[in-house]
Structures are given as structure tokens and as C-alpha cells.
Amino acid sequence: MSAFRSTPATSTSRATLPRAARRLGGAAALALAALALTACQDGKGLQDEGAATFSDSAVATPSATATPGAGSGSASGSASGSATKTGSATKSGGAKATVGDAKGSSDPSAEGDRVTCNGSNTAVTVQAVSRPLNHMLITVKNTGKKNCDLTYYPVLRFDEMQWAPAARKDTQPQAVVTIAPGRSGYAGALLSAADGSGEGGVTGHRLTIAFQGRTPHSDGGASAVPSLPAAGVYYDSSLTVTYWQQSASDALGS
Secondary structure: OHHHHHHHHHHHHHHHHHHHHHHHHHHHHHHHHHHHHHHHHHOOOOOOHHHHHHHHHHHHHHHHHHHHHHHHHHHHHHHHHHHHHHHHHOOHHHHHHHHHHHHHHHOOOOHHHOEEOOOOOEEEEEEEEOOOOOEEEEEEEEOOOOOEEEOOOOEEEEOOOOOOOEEOHHHOOOOOEEEOOOOEEEEEEEOOOOOOOOOOOEEEOOEEEEOEOOOOOOEOOOOEOOOOOOOOEEEOOOOEEOOOEOOHHHHHOO
């Protein structure tokens, strides 16, 4: 009886074990599925993490590259701006201008402080002389604060005369006549021929003296109208002038 009862028990145990195993297998599968689901939700499961990491790196790389690039550009721009400021601060032209101004303040002969003599910065007088015969002396005194250049020769015009007296080439100096403030330059004028060979003699009552600029026959600025003797000045077609001179004796050829 005991043996008979043990047989069904053994049979029941054997039948039960496979079902238990299947239940354990099913539970394990469910556990694995749950783990897989959890991993998927965490972004660490079945995804290709290498690809995701590379993608993130690829996105980050341009950003990282852009940052040094921007920094480099900023540094380059800053360096460029600094160089520009330095060039401006040490600009050769500016430095020379400053030196010229400083020098000019104490040295009126500095190139930058030289101007053209004309009626606005000089006092002009004329004087008839007895020797040489029929000559007139023109004196130009610098009344300005800078050295001024007397260029070429004076252009004379009595009253409404329509022609300009020629300059005697043999009186042209080797260099431009420059007069300092308070000093004078000179020119001489032959008014009429001593032997009477001149033509169209007339007495002038008003004289205008024009100055030339840096190039021949150019406008040198304001003209001068010096006073003449009450009786006027007689001249004829022989009227000529000298170039500007440093001394009255050179202007009169004496």
C-alpha cells in the first residue's frame, strides 16, 4: 500500500517540475524583457551607443571648432585693431607734421612756415632815384610772422595800361629771395630810356604791383598799391623791371 502511494507521488512530482521550470523560464524572460525595456527608456539599452556618441561628438566638434575659430578671429581682429592704432599713433606723416610745427614755432625759416610774399603780409613802397637815371626802387618789407618768398619779379601796372613790363633776365638770382619778418627785399624798374628812344611816354598816377606764385605768371595773392609822388611817375615803352633781389644795390645795379 505504501509502495502504491509512492508511485503517484513520484508521477505528480515529475509532472510538476516541468511546469515549474517553464514558469521560471517565463519569469526569467519577463525579467529580461523588463530590463530591456528599462534600458531602452534610459537610452542605454539596445541603441547603438557608439553611433549616438559619435553623433553627439560630431555636433559638438563644429561648436568646439567654432569657438577657437571665433576666439582666433577675435584675437586676430584685436591684433589688427591694435596694429591699426599703433600705425596711427606712429604715423610717419603725423610725426613729421608735429616736428615741423614744433620747429616752425622757433624757426621761421622752416619749410612749413614759409609763405609767398604778397600785399597781405608786406608793406610796399616805391621811390624814384637819381642814380641810375630814370630808375625807381621798389621795397617790400615783411610785416608777417613767417619768412616769405619773393618769387620771380614784380608785375607792374600803371593806371589802366594793357601790357606788362618785361623782366631783365640778367638780373635773375641763383635762388629765391626769402625775407625774414621785419626784413626787406627789393626790385628796380627802368622807367624810360635815357636817350629818348622809348615811345609812348605817359605819366602814371596809380601803380599796382602784383606778386607771382610758385610757378611763373601764377597768382601769388593780394596785390599792393603803393603811393606815388603827387606829380606822378613818367614812363615809356622802355619800362622794364628786375627780378627780386636781396639788396637795394643789386636791384639798382650799382
